[in-house]
Amino acid sequence: MTTRVWDYLGEYAEERTDILDAVNTVFDSGRLILGNSVLGFENEFAAYHGLPFATGVDNGTNAIKLGLEALGVGPGDEVITVANTAAPTVVAIVEAGATPVFIDVREEDFLMDTDQLAAAVTPRTTAIVPVHLYGQCVDMAPVRQLAVDHDLMILEDCAQAHGARQGGQIAGTMSDAAAFSFYPTKVLGAYGDGGAVITRDKAVHQNLRRLRYYGMEEVYYVVQTPAHNSRLDELQAEILRRKLRRLDAYIAGRNRVARRYEQGLGDIDGLSLPATNQGNTHVYYVYVVRHPARDAIVEAMRAHDIALNISYPWPVHTMSGFAHLGWRPGSLTVTERLANEIFSLPMYPCLPEAEQARVVEALRSVIAAL
Structure with a gap:
């Protein structure tokens, strides 16, 4: 028998009753899109991080893209990040219309070499995307200090760091906003795709709600700013609610x-x-x-x-x-x-x-x- 790098079948065997109950809960609800399961997961995921706002989206790539757009990053801007990451980190920056600027990583932990940040800043720099790679956080103190010194936004890429902490602070709470993926292999994984962005900023949160749903805000069918459909699926949200407890x-x-x-x-x-x-x-x-x-x-x-x-x-x-x-x-x-x-x-x-x-x-x- 081949030993795999990752396998969900053992976990599913243990959690099967709860997962199938999640499916039945959604199918019995009469609401399959942006219903109580998405809202419930958003509230519970935000609470897990001690923040007021979370917005569920369809995948982790769009979580980064929409997170950047909600922070005001767009065409003509530069975003500092690393090349030792999954390609979606950089795809999302490009899709937001910005230009990725790479700095190297450290030998000892493979994470962003924050000593190189200052030299990468130009007049076009608007944001930093530190990637909390493999399960632990980038040294955020110098990232935050540089952001203050140069008036930059920070979006944490937390796709690989659900629940990781630094100095007692949980990943995703040391920035203006943070993006998560719930791809099945993740520490908190769905049974399909999913993502979320968390923030303490109400204006950023409102931007995200609009950006994930065609650009509509409070009145359906009225577009404020044209955007894509990037909703978190109701079924995946209910499964994630159950798994978040574990x-x-x-x-x-x-x-x-x-x-x-x-x-x-x-x-x-x-x-x-x-x-x-x-x-x-x-x-x-x-x-x-x-x-x-x-x-x-x-x-x-x-x-x-x-x-x-x-x-x-x-x-x-x-x-x-x-x-x-x-x-x-x-x-x-x-x-x-x-x-x-x-x-x-x-x-x-x-x-x-x-x-x-x-x-x-x-x-x-x-x-x-x-």
Whole structure:
């Protein structure tokens, strides 16, 4: 049997009754679009973060796009972010009409190198999108200070950091707004696509409500500003309401898996395990390790029927779809070096301990044989 990087079937077996009840709740409600389930999830998701406002949208990419637009970012603006991220982060910036400006990441944690922020600011810079990658937060203090010094907006990309904390503050609450994805693999995942934007700013919240629904506000069929249809589905919202109650348990489960990896792999020369920064609480969306012989390891593990993932093998600035931005290979040295060395081990709360032990044993033997 192949060991997958991620699998939801064990979780579904445990939660099946509740998930199917969520489906019945929606189908029995008589309201399939923007009903009580979406409203209930928005209120509960906002409350989980201690904020007054959350807006459900159809996916995490549009959460970033609409979040930026709601903050007033658009054509002619520059947005500082990183290339060591999932491509949707940058797609969303481009779709909002802005120009992404990349800075490099740090060797030790693969997160935004905030020491490079100031040099990236130009008169056109209007926002920063720090990406809380793999399950822990970017060092937000210098990001916030730079934003104050240059009058910039901050939109946190929290797609991989549901429930992560820094200095006691939960991811998504250290900025003007924050975008989340509920893609099934996420720490809080739906049974399909979904996203949300949270904020403490009522005007931003009102902009979001309009932007996700054709540009309509209080009166249906009256468009204030033309926009797309980006609504969160009622069915996914009800499932997310149920799963939100278990989010802290999911995080605890991921941390147990991470501890077992540390115990089983921590003594292997040349293999770097995830480092949790001081003051951070890691939620281990993915368990990313590093080794200079990455490609050989990934190939050899296939012979053991163990699938590994690479997050991410191609830095965004090297992709042909973003060639028009003018970035060249060699411009982000750490990001490009990491792309050749990092890979992810199986990580999800229901990963059976025996299956994880098989992954550890196989990885140890593969690296020993290099």
